[in-house]
Amino acid sequence: MNFIELAKKRYSLRNFDVKKVEQEKLDLILQAGQLAPTAVNYQPQRILVIESDEALAKLKDCTIYHFNAPMALLICANKVESWKSTYDGKVHTDIDASIVATHMMLQAAELGLGTTWVGNFDPIAVRNAFNIPSNIEPVCILPIGYPSKDAKPNPNHTKRKNIAQTVLYNYF
Template sequence: MNFIELAKERYSLRSFDGRKVEQEKLDLILKAGQLAPTAVNYQPQRILVIESDEALVKLKECTSCHFNAPMALLVCADKDEAWKRTYDGKVHADIDASIVATHMMLQATELGLGTTWVGHFDPIAIVNAFNIPSNFEPVCIFPIGYPGKDAKPNPNHLKRKDLSQTVSYNHF
């Protein structure tokens, strides 16, 4: 499928059927993240695969948005390793992690899996539950797995503003 078709097909999955994700598919998803561009190619992303029953229970204590997925990826960024813009010191850790996460999300879709971007989590609870180093910033959680029988996109999924509302040329 071409990229535009892939982007249209991807939606926020909130109903998983419980099947485990095969290691080969997980490896491809992680590879997509590894290949994602990052500022100055510093690659500050740090991905925690949450798949054991014990780890999934801990995850549920940190967010209500786990959707009972059989696996989740916690996407973090090492703030100490990320590029910093010289003009204002903006650290690009969260941006790089978001680019990596998006590549993984789209790869999962191509493999017939679903994800949803979860930003609604308690960052202190996540840090404590998973012993995340202080220089790592938790950016998002991806519950990941196969769509459940009742899974479907939200009715608003394909509603998009016209490009004339979101794109300007040469000035705003």
């Protein structure tokens, strides 16, 4: 499958099967994150694999958007290791973690797995539940697993603005 086909096929899965994700598939997803570009290649990402029943129960205390997935990846980045722009001092923690998460989401889709990006979680609860140090910034949660037999994309999934509305050339 080519990239555009993969991008069209992927959707935010909110109805997971109970089947566990095989370690070899998880390894490929994690490798996709490892290979993702980061600013100045500093690689500040830190990925917490949440797969035990105990850890998944903790996750449910941090967000209602876990969708009962059999596994989740908590995508974080080290604020100290992240690149800082010399122009405005912006720390690229969230940008690098987002690039890493996107690579992992697309790799999961290629493997027949589904994910959804969860940004709506209690960061203090996540930090406390998983003993996250203060220099590590939780950015998003990716529930991950196989689609249930009745899973389907949201009807809005295929609605896209005309490209002329989102792409400009040379000036705004």
